[in-house]
Amino acid sequence: MNFPRVKDRLPAPYGTLIDRARPITFTFEGMTLNAFQGDTIASALAANDVTPIGRSFKYHRPRAILSLDGSDSNLLVNLDGVPNQPAESTQLNDGAVVSAQNYRGSLQRDRWALPSLLARFLPVGFYYWAFFRPRIAGKFWEKIIRARAGLGVIDPDHDWRRAREEYDWADVVVIGAGPAGLAAATAAGAAGADVLVLDKRRTHGGIVAPDPAPHIRLSLNSIVHGIYADGWIAASRDGRLLKVRAGRIVLATGVLQQPAVFRNNDRPGVMLGVSAVTLIRDYGVLPGRNIVVVATDADGYEVAREIWEAGVDSMSIIDVREAASPDSTMAETWGATVLRACVPIEAIGAKRVEGLVVRYGGDGDRTIPCDLVCLCGGTVPDAALWGHAGGTLAHDREDGCWRLAGAADRVIAAGAVNGHSDPGDCALDGTAAGRIAAFAAGIGDDPRVAPPIPSAMAGSAPIIVPHEKGAEFVDFDEDLTVQDLRAGIAQGFEHAQLLKRYTTLGMGPSQGRHALLAATEIAADARGEDPGAVGTTTFRPPAFGPSFATIAGEAFQPERVTPMDGWHREAGARMMVAGDWWRPAHYGDPPLEEARWVRKAVGVIDVSSLGKMEIRGPDAAAFMERLYTFRFEKQPVGRSRYALMLDETGAIIDDGVACRLADDHFYVTTTTGASNQIYRSMLWWNLHWGFEVDITNVTGAYAAINIAGPLSRRVLSRIAGLDVGAGAFPYLAVREGEIAGVPARIMRIGFVGELGFEIHTPSGYGAHVWRELLANGLDEGIRPFGVEAQRLLRLEKGHIIVGQDSDALSFPHEVGLDWAVADKPDFVGKRSMEIHNRRGANRTLVGFRLSGNATDAPKEGNVTLIDGAISGRVTSSGFDTGTGAAIGLAYIQPIHAGAFNIKLDSGKTIRAEITPLPFYDPDNARQEIDP
């Protein structure tokens, strides 16, 4: 097909948004086209007279500009490889490569275009019926639907970068920079409020003071996606997500012009009147020369006049009303043909509009040849954001129009959205709203605003002309016609909310913003009710859909690193995530090798991620006694104890080591992942108990290093400022002293089942102590080991990992920790644990050893089977550091003894022998080894 030459643009002052000094070229569907810097994709295509721009969602009908609102699905295009860019609002740059979407073959001859005869195979409620029954039909349709579904194709290889976020605050946020919004901003600013004006357009639509107050900021190109609780606004500008907290919001979003509904009202060349005016005014593009304006109120004449002034060859105004009005008389004087009591019947032309068939009085139908049909089918308030904040739309029966109703939290509407049509009234309404908003946000004096000026908006009946051959589109995104809506209602889906879900009305990107007036009227008519009784569906964010990249934005997930993190990375450690922390998984050697070295000689591990709590005060021991399961009142100063914590349901939630540093001072560790939660719960419990204790979370304040292995004492003694000998420092002792010249708390605990010491030192000294230990252990061959080796070593000792070997239903008796529970009057979880104990365990955690070879090692989560029935699951799996044989922990039924089966990922079943715990050194002889 030959496209006409580039049309000349209208002379200035038309084309306010384009820079005629900067011509650019771009391609659309492979054609090279000219445009100007400042053009949007849609305006440039209109200037080049290119149609269609896209294909419709369901029937693949040719489509072009309808609303220029930025959300019509038919105008989503692929720009430089990025799909679903709105042609209406996306600016072109030189060399841009644009292609259309949603067609097969070529845009001009879309093989997926459905002849109207076949359209009956996609009836309303199609998806519902296709998948409802029989089930096999769903499978049949699925393939076809998947091939066609969705608009645009994502290129997985496309460059991407994370969208940024921006936070902002203002006393008053004004949404919409038209006459009302700017007046509101000026008034609120004059009262002293910090004002932010957001508008999705590239220019404001009113008068801005030449030197506005500095605390009034105008943010254009800013699309507001939603209003959330307490004045929280989500918007975006240039792909960046804006999160704005507003004291008060002035909503000045104006009205939405509605189309007229008649056969083929979707033909390229049929567009909203405001779209034609925007093309002329902002881009200097005259989208047609022989024009028909379909009008239902004064608004239509306003549009007609603006187009007329741009210079056209002919203009007919189709006024559905009977009576002459000052507007119609005026239009006749400038030369337009006005046809009153006239309705549009059908647009003709195959790929673009060539004429409009109208029904005029008693004369029957006639065809008016034209190349542009402007639809001015009345207006509705742009109320989506009002709805987000809790407001609704109500039908004003008297004036026959939709108005804002209900209350929207922190939102004050002003201007056209509030029912005003005269720009002067809008500005007055805006000024009042600005003052009220500022005062409500706590700025300035009570404005004592005069009572609101009465709304001058007159309603107008929507133009709906059903046709026996159909194709009278109500929802252009979803390809819904009058017949579709009527069919939905006839099938019983007559409530607005049901009708939406059944027909998909308003589910497209434009959210039904151009369907509201007609759809409610059709539903009301079918039900024999008032449109107000039908009502609208609930408005929910987003009003305009941001891209997923914008929503995803930045992830502010904290990541914690230990003071030795740099050392680990330099040493080539493979780092892994543990809770919020980065920890070394291993240092390049197989974890089993690292573990064996600890058993044989000496190793060090960074355990700084352990939670650490200081419990201080006269009631410290009483607090510990009440919170943990063990006894602590009589714990000697200078000794550590295992500390197990349950929740109120008796389930294990944490464990650690409690060190008594003084009569009134305990230092307790928690598991890496639970430190914040345990700290929170300590504070909460003590709010109820009222013990005189001070609880401090010092997790980040201390670095912690565990040095373990038969040679650990020898290494430590070289840099210890205190006696670490067996006599002075027995097993489970805790001492405060100096290590490598810096203060430290040292505990002798059996962390990995070898002679070992855990050194806690202020974080700033952590790297120093770590390096000193390694430097002073060269003779012993000291080596760092990672989390994986630690797990193997601890597994061998039968130490459970809370959260891995226990779950939300594990109580001490089940996992062999009944020894850690004291018989004392009360502790958290005791009441529930007693019930568990009385009822007996449903399962028990056992150690197992595989008879087969190690390559068959099960994975955590593999099920355990007894007599073919599922009995439990494997919770930890590892290797014996001595023999390399596979060992692990698993839940099985408690009555069972001997052996059980484990089903591997491969589906193979292997035999496991129950083995008494621990696997290694049951007498704890390794703690006293002194080579």
Place this chain on the structure above:
Amino acid sequence: MKLIDCPLNGPRNASEFHCAGPVRSVSDAIRDGDIAWSDHLFFEDNNAGPVLEWWFHTPSSYWFIVERDTRTDAIVKTYAPEDRPDLTGRPHQARP
């Protein structure tokens, strides 16, 4: 995002807070039978209307009580724990 008026810090974004569910008597049910105790643990009133809840301001490690209307999600009032000794079961008092 909701704003929560923390008694210690003033209004802050809800993302700074952690909700720990409704305020309930901690100790009464412990003396009753097993069924009453498990009801206490596992059932919540789930009232439509004003409820009292424990909230925690994470950056400042501060527990307080929020009175929230579950029908509207509106926060009616917030209390420092010492203002509601009736709810913590233990008045805050200096050690004798």
